[in-house]
Amino acid sequence: MLQYPQIDPIALQIGPIAVHWYGLMYLIGFALVWLLGRWRIQQGKTDLTLRDLEDLIFYSVLGVVAGGRLGYVLFYKPGDYLANPIEIFYLWQGGMSFHGGLIGVITVLFLFARKRKRTLLEIGDFIAPLIPLGLAAGRLGNFINGELWGRPTDVPWxxxxPQTGDGLVRHPSQLYEMGLEGFVLFALVWWFARKPRPTGQISALFLMGYGIFRFLVEFTREPDEYLGLLAGGLSMGQLLSLPMVLAGVIIFVLSAKKSNH
Incomplete structure (x- = not known):
């Protein structure tokens, strides 16, 4: 058994102002997106400008927050928030959904693409390789907060x-997600995006990769207490990941067929 490193969730406090590690992880995530996107622009991987990238990041922040919160409300606790709708806006209490945030970002990308007279998949192919390291930062924030812990286990690691209050040894599933959805997915999509690909295939690989990795890690992650396991003994995270994988497969196949014509 490894010792959980109890880290104060507050990274810095100046008087009444507290800066939390989780918030810093979001900032680090978006900073990584900017740095990687800037590099791709400089390498001629796109004809988008640095101003375009900064606009995309700014509006994607809004999409992540709005979509992530609404996704959490609708997918995980619709009854609770229907009874107390004002609490939807209590962002400081936590409660964000990756899949909801993804829908929010896709909406932003669609509107951006339409304004720039591009397709959604063209913009998606540029942004997809930039996302995984940001996800890794977010999962590190979950680990520092001691939230989204794993199921009981007897593995040596x-x-x-302490946040569970039950003293059970559990999988550090946040670190599994950081490794798979973050570092491994980044390496895979970044490597694939090195060469020109049919439009849509980079986006499709991201969707398939994230969906598969999230589906697998969910077997080690404690199901949400208020939901438990759902249809087929699967968690909500797994059920939401399956459409991602299916969409990725369809986009990848259709893109390949289109490029061969």
Whole structure:
């Protein structure tokens, strides 16, 4: 068993102002997106400008927050928030959904593409390789907060998360997600995007990769207490990941067929 490193979730406090590690992880994530996007622009991987990238990041922040929050409300706790709708705006209490945030970002990309007279998949192919490292930063924030912990286990690297209050040794599933959805997915999509690909295939690989990795890690992650396991013994995260994989496969196949004509 490994010792869980109890890190104060507040990284810096000046008087009444507290800067939380989780918030810093979001900032680091978007900073990584900017740095990687700037590099891709300089390498001629796109004809988008640095101003376009900065606009995309700014509006994507709004999409992540709005979509992530609404996704959490609709996918995970619709009854609770229907009874207390004002709490939808209590962002400081936590509660964000990756899949909802993804829908928010896709909406932003669609509107951006339409304004620039591009297709959604063209913009998606540029932005997809930039996302995984930002996801890795977010999962590190989850680990520091001691939230989204794993299921009980007897593996040697299991940890006791004090936040659970039950003293059980659990999978550090946040670190699994950081590794798979973050570093491994980044390496895979970044490598694939090195060469010109049919429009849509880079986006499709991201969707398939994230969906598969998230589906697998969910087997080690404790299901949400208020939902438990759902149809087929699967978690909500797994059920939401399956459409991602299916959409990725369809886009990849159709893109390949179109490029061969």
């Amino acid at each position: 299991g940890m006791v998360f």
